[in-house]
Amino acid sequence: MPRIKNVSPLGALDVPLLRRVVEADEIIDVTEDQARVLLLQPDNYQPTDKAAKTLAADLTAQHDDAGAESRDGDNEDAGTPAGGEGEGEDQ
Numbered sequence: 196m197p198r199i200k201n202v203s204p205l206g207a208l209d210v211p212l213l214r215r216v217v218e219a220d221e222i223i224d225v226t227e228d229q230a231r232v233l234l235l236q237p238d239n240y241q242p243t244d245k246a247a248k249t250l251a252a253d254l255t256a257q258h259d260d261a262g263a264e265s266r267d268g269d270n271e272d273a274g275t276p277a278g279g280e281g282e283g284e285d286q
Contacts, residue, residue, distance in 0.1 A: 197230040197247035198222055203239040 199222070201208055206219040212232060217223055222243050225233065227250065233240045234251045242248040 196224045197227060197242065197250055198224055198244040199230060199233055199240045199247050200243045201239065202241050208239065 201217045201219060201221050201223075203219070207216050209216050210233075212229055213223070213225070227246075230242075230247055230250050231254065234242060234247065234254055237251075242251045
């Protein structure tokens with residue numbers, strides 16, 4: 196079972212997924228499915244063993260792959276206000 200640590204700056208966290216409160220700096224055993232959900236919140240949870248670190252690396256790789264497909268940077272008109280206002284006009 197993966198082990199993760201609560202590193203949240205808020206301290207203790209009520210975690211509905213686990214149906215319990217996880218205290219600040221507490222290390223807990225979770226299922227692989229629970230770890231996959233919680234490790235998506237790196238500001239709140241860190242992996243502490245090999246199983247959790249492997250899952251975290253897989254999640255990061257999946258996230259990076261998904262981000263590589265993003266075409267947000269291709270929008271040539273991103274700086275143009277809606278409706279083309281200000282385009283070619285002296286203000």
